[in-house]
Amino acid sequence: MISAPRWNVAVIGGGPGGALAALLLARAGLRVALIERSTAPRYKVCGGCLNERGLSILNECGLGETLRSELTASLRRIVFHSAGRNMAIAGQVGAVVNRATFDAALVSAAVDAGAQLFAGATATVEPIAADATDAIAGRTIELRYANGASGLLAAELVVVADGLGSPSLRQLSEFDAVTAPDSRMGFGLLPRPSLVSDGYEPSTLRMVLADDGYLGIARLADGRFCIGAAVDAAVARQHKLHQWIADAIARCGLPEIHGLADVAIRGTRPLTRRPARTAGHRIFLLGDAAGYTEPITGEGMAWALAGAAALPPLAVAACRRWRPEFAMDWQRTLRQEVYCGQYVNRFLAAVLRRPRYARPVFAAAAAFPGFAAPVVRRLNRPQSVARIAA
Numbered sequence: 488m489i490s491a492p493r494w495n496v497a498v499i500g501g502g503p504g505g506a507l508a509a510l511l512l513a514r515a516g517l518r519v520a521l522i523e524r525s526t527a528p529r530y531k532v533c534g535g536c537l538n539e540r541g542l543s544i545l546n547e548c549g550l551g552e553t554l555r556s557e558l559t560a561s562l563r564r565i566v567f568h569s570a571g572r573n574m575a576i577a578g579q580v581g582a583v584v585n586r587a588t589f590d591a592a593l594v595s596a597a598v599d600a601g602a603q604l605f606a607g608a609t610a611t612v613e614p615i616a617a618d619a620t621d622a623i624a625g626r627t628i629e630l631r632y633a634n635g636a637s638g639l640l641a642a643e644l645v646v647v648a649d650g651l652g653s654p655s656l657r658q659l660s661e662f663d664a665v666t667a668p669d670s671r672m673g674f675g676l677l678p679r680p681s682l683v684s685d686g687y688e689p690s691t692l693r694m695v696l697a698d699d700g701y702l703g704i705a706r707l708a709d710g711r712f713c714i715g716a717a718v719d720a721a722v723a724r725q726h727k728l729h730q731w732i733a734d735a736i737a738r739c740g741l742p743e744i745h746g747l748a749d750v751a752i753r754g755t756r757p758l759t760r761r762p763a764r765t766a767g768h769r770i771f772l773l774g775d776a777a778g779y780t781e782p783i784t785g786e787g788m789a790w791a792l793a794g795a796a797a798l799p800p801l802a803v804a805a806c807r808r809w810r811p812e813f814a815m816d817w818q819r820t821l822r823q824e825v826y827c828g829q830y831v832n833r834f835l836a837a838v839l840r841r842p843r844y845a846r847p848v849f850a851a852a853a854a855f856p857g858f859a860a861p862v863v864r865r866l867n868r869p870q871s872v873a874r875i876a877a
């Protein structure tokens with residue numbers, strides 16, 4: 488039996504989802520512990536494109552000014568490239584962010600709002616003892632630090648925003664994730680100034696589509712490249728990702744990027760992972776932890792932020808008095824308000840994995856961009872926080 492929790496909420500993960508959740512819950516008057524295993528700033532494999540929906544959520548949460556210096560590189564155009572064909576979609580589509588400093592700025596805004604940060608602590612949610620009753624006032628989380636120190640933390644509610652595969656839930660079999668057999672692997676290049684090229688104007692996201700993967704290329708305000716990709720597992724296993732990038736770029740006739748071979752690459756787990764459930768006893772999942780869908784034009788951060796924006800009403804009620812139906816309520820909120828529209832990404836990701844279909848679909852879209860543009864705009868469209876959290 489645990490003693491009375493000192494924390495109303497423990498948020499695990501200081502990415503966009505966890506940081507915004509901690510901030511909003513602290514603003515709602517809850518005592519919030521924000522646990523992040525790395526010490527900031529940390530690199531995250533990502534193309535760095537925050538879409539218009541993500542931007543609108545941050546603005547509605549009053550963070551536009553706080554994050555102004557992180558949001559200076561605006562994106563106005565997406566160009567898809569595939570084997571010599573191009574399709575450009577213009578319009579306000581978001582901003583390119585440096586994930587190391589953007590995430591750190593959000594975490595720091597959460598701390599300013601009253602959340603307490605446990606940095607460098609890896610969290611594991613402990614199972615509930617078999618003899619425990621629902622007199623339990625909360626859940627226990629084990630914290631482990633790199634220097635070997637450890638400790639326990641108790642909270643009335645745990646918000647799991649620890650990214651792909653939800654590692655903090657590894658002791659809770661009811662959340663075991665399922666990985667799709669044809670899942671692609673993600674990777675990203677650290678945004679180093681040593682990467683140079685004459686082409687690639689700043690306000691454009693270039694999506695390079697190949698039979699065995701795709702690549703996003705954008706530029707930060709200071710000109711550094713933001714490069715992220717998803718490739719078939721067979722490509723990842725060959726350990727020739729620098730060459731794969733260079734070849735994919737060359738096949739599309741895009742300018743060479745010099746210095747690729749000298750920049751470190753970071754990889755991810757298989758991307759298409761989904762936990763068996765997105766809520767449990769005093770536990771809500773959000774962001775990539777709640778299931779990963781490929782962000783074809785940069786939607787991942789926006790989904791994580793939308794999940795955080797939806798959280799306060801239910802989290803406040805759950806901390807007041809937990810009821811089992813809250814778990815169902817959260818799963819429904821995620822499905823209906825946050826992840827609505829993901830079917831478009833799943834469909835596009837499935838098409839992209841099948842070159843036989845991808846080529847004619849792309850050729851048709853390139854020939855009639857008037858049909859493709861509304862799909863991309865739908866993925867990006869702003870969404871009101873009041874509507875998400877209603």
Ligand SMILES: Cc1cc2nc3c(=O)[nH]c(=O)nc-3n(C[C@H](O)[C@H](O)[C@H](O)COP(=O)(O)OP(=O)(O)OC[C@H]3O[C@@H](n4cnc5c(N)ncnc54)[C@H](O)[C@@H]3O)c2cc1C
Nearest residue numbers: 500502504524534535536610650673715774775785787788
């Ligand atoms: C190749 C690639 C390109 C992408 N490009 C884009 C893009 O251009 N635009 C876009 O919007 N999205 C993109 N995404 C998706 C995007 O990166 C994610 O959807 C987004 O980061 C999810 O945010 P999150 O807060 O859920 O999780 P994360 O950003 O993954 O944050 C999770 C945090 O939890 C911490 N953590 C993990 N385990 C523990 C633990 N046990 N204890 C404590 N802390 C822990 C991690 O250190 C991390 O800081 C891309 C993804 C990939 C793989």
